[in-house]
Amino acid sequence: MNLLEKLDAAAAARIAMLPTGVGAFGIPIEEVYSATEARIGDRRVLLLGTNNYLGLTFAPECLEAAHEAIDEEGTGTTGSRMANGSYFGHRALEKEFAAFYQCSSGMVFTTGYQANLGTISGLVGQGDTVLIDGDSHASIYDGCILSGADIIRFKHNDMADLEKRLRRLGNRTETTLIIAEGIYSMLGDQAPLAEIVELKKKYGCFLLLDEAHSLGVLGETGQGLVEKTGLLKEVDFITGTFSKSLCSIGGYCVSNHPQLEQLRFVSHPYIFTASPSPATIASTRAALELLRNGTELRDQLWKNSLQLYTQLEETGYKLGPDPGPVISAMVESPQQALALWQGLLDHDIYVNLILPPAAPEGKSLVRCSVNAAHTTEQMKYVGDTFAKLKQEILN
């Protein structure tokens, strides 16, 4: 098979799995009306499949900051952080992230994907070991592969399994990095951070936590799982993204280890890419301010999340174990998932369809992401529609 034939074979396998469902991926959103509504085809739909947890995509403070930056600094930096792409705003945002996490160092990356790639591949290398949760995001896997370190997976959130693998490492644990996530994006469940920290200390290794989905969502000021659990000081490196609760694009890493600064000189995903545009940085800075003072937004987000989670659970849907803004209904087959996804869209509700191998353990998921801008009535409409479709499609 030549290169193109291999792609054809992959396309054929995808179509064979779900002949009518191919359009479900990368569906075009024609117009965006607000944090909760958009047009898909000729339908005005309720957006329930975005990562816009605090509903800040149209926050006036962020829009204004972005407009001002574009007028004053132009559309792009046209260069890398290492060369001409470190503006005042990039450095300011790094300081603001470090201060937000009470850490000594902060780095900004061009995407959250690159934050993981750049941090992991900067911290570990050949001969070192990464111990990663089996359900880790692709950016974590890819960062580990780029690093050249030995990659060992532990069973998702299974602490006995993690300990077994740590024990097998013997005296290699001092060059071992454990990696976990605050909230896992597929089922919305949280890492057992206290137990991970305990094991990290017992075996003398390091810990990186990706707060991509938990930033703005967990903790009094929205730091994430580190704040909810009071374990901020015990986590060596925290990464995250601007692309979810902060409503822009970019990523960060913060740490109290001054050695983090060295990554600026060795981390290819940091060095060999253009820095985020001025407008991106400006809106992110404004959003971070709203996020840390956003107790009311978080309260609303959790109220909405619990309302929908409870209704779906009562209706008999099998959900992830932890209630929260990521609510995934697990169904029997890709075909059922597609039918449910399509049924929701036919009722003007957009959610995410997630099929194997993206979903863990061969599951098929219909995933809702709730946000703070949703209303109680909208949550009820979604819950009622799920209930109706369960009768029509799944029974």
Added chain:
Amino acid sequence: MTASNYDEIMQLLCDRLSDLTLSEVEITPESNLIGQLSIDSIKLLNLIMEIEDTFDISVPINALADVQTVRDLVDLIYKIKSAS
């Protein structure tokens, strides 16, 4: 269990693979895991976790880059087990 003998590892792996594969083809040391036995990357990763527990070893998943056939996988496990 401590099947550190090469043939025992081969036998054990062939048994597990025959449970996992959807394909009817006979499993031999030269069988290609992906091409002939349809063991996709997720199945392979889960099989590695099982193997780690069975032999009480760590098999880094990056070492799988060089593994194409059943024999490659047995060689890798044997090498790690012998060194541990």
